[in-house]
Amino acid sequence: MKRVAGLACLALVVLAVVGGLEAAPRRLAAQPGTAAAQPTLVAEDIKFVPATLTVRPGTTITFVNQGALPHNFSLDALHLSVDVQPGAQTQFTIPATAKPGTYSFYCDVPGHREAGMTGTLVVAAAAATGPSVRPQAATAAATGGAVTALQTQVAALETRVAAIERRLGLATPGAGAASGAAATGTAAGHGVVFTVHGTGQQVSNKFTVPASGTYKLTFVAGGDLTFGDATLENNAGQDVYPFDVSVSKAGATATAAGSLNAGQYYVSVTADGSWTITLTTF
Ligand SMILES: [Cu+2]
Numbered sequence: 001m002k003r004v005a006g007l008a009c010l011a012l013v014v015l016a017v018v019g020g021l022e023a024a025p026r027r028l029a030a031q032p033g034t035a036a037a038q039p040t041l042v043a044e045d046i047k048f049v050p051a052t053l054t055v056r057p058g059t060t061i062t063f064v065n066q067g068a069l070p071h072n073f074s075l076d077a078l079h080l081s082v083d084v085q086p087g088a089q090t091q092f093t094i095p096a097t098a099k100p101g102t103y104s105f106y107c108d109v110p111g112h113r114e115a116g117m118t119g120t121l122v123v124a125a126a127a128a129t130g131p132s133v134r135p136q137a138a139t140a141a142a143t144g145g146a147v148t149a150l151q152t153q154v155a156a157l158e159t160r161v162a163a164i165e166r167r168l169g170l171a172t173p174g175a176g177a178a179s180g181a182a183a184t185g186t187a188a189g190h191g192v193v194f195t196v197h198g199t200g201q202q203v204s205n206k207f208t209v210p211a212s213g214t215y216k217l218t219f220v221a222g223g224d225l226t227f228g229d230a231t232l233e234n235n236a237g238q239d240v241y242p243f244d245v246s247v248s249k250a251g252a253t254a255t256a257a258g259s260l261n262a263g264q265y266y267v268s269v270t271a272d273g274s275w276t277i278t279l280t281t282f
Contacts, residue, residue, distance in 0.1 A: 048118070060091050062089060070086060075121060192278060201269060201271065208265075229246040229269070
């Protein structure tokens with residue numbers, strides 16, 4: 001009988017230990033450093049358990065009063081003040097707009113804060129969910145688009161600067177050599193001094209006008225061109241009047257005729273497509 005009583009006592013001890021172990025995980029769920037999905041904050045006489053709670057913005061916290069006194073959770077920075085009566089529980093939610101950081105909270109029942117009923121709430125960064133990832137991808141795409149647009153603008157500016165430099169005689173004639181070469185021969189009854197094919201902004205190779213006389217410059221736009229302008233420049237890179245022709249649509253032809261002295265010349269082109277330029281005797 002004494003032995004049975006001893007076993008019964010042992011069984012009670014075992015049950016108590018097991019019961020304590022089972023209770024432990026419920027407390028662990030709200031230990032400091034964790035960001036439990038459904039954290040619980042317990043008010044006791046006279047402290048908070050746990051004293052430090054880590055949550056994400058928008059988290060709802062279950063607030064339980066296991067003491068004999070009324071208690072309260074106050075966090076001024078987040079405009080929270082929640083009362084809980086002895087043996088009762090309630091819930092409150094950390095604002096979704098709460099900035100990540102460390103906040104102090106306290107019980108506002110007179111004397112409790114002074115008695116040490118305070119705690120620390122750590123607001124972690126918001127979880128990276130789908131909706132917060134997609135805007136990042138969109139931002140990257142928008143950035144890429146902006147870069148492409150800037151590159152296009154830079155290329156257009158470089159083209160304009162190159163054209164201006166040629167007009168001002170700053171560019172080295174022949175530096176952006178066009179395809180084709182000076183040619184001689186006869187076309188439609190006129191002697192061909194020079195024929196050049198090219199695309200976009202170019203300065204032709206140097207060619208020679210063998211004798212002073214009247215000449216005609218002909219600009220023929222390719223099928224991919226919407227604007228083109230060509231000028232004849234002398235050896236010093238200066239425009240030679242009136243050899244300045246422009247076209248503004250695909251396949252168009254423009255001509256200019258006038259007097260040229262014998263000497264060396266270049267053709268300077270500003271265009272957004274392909275073209276053919278010919279200088280003939282007139
Ligand atoms: Cu209190």
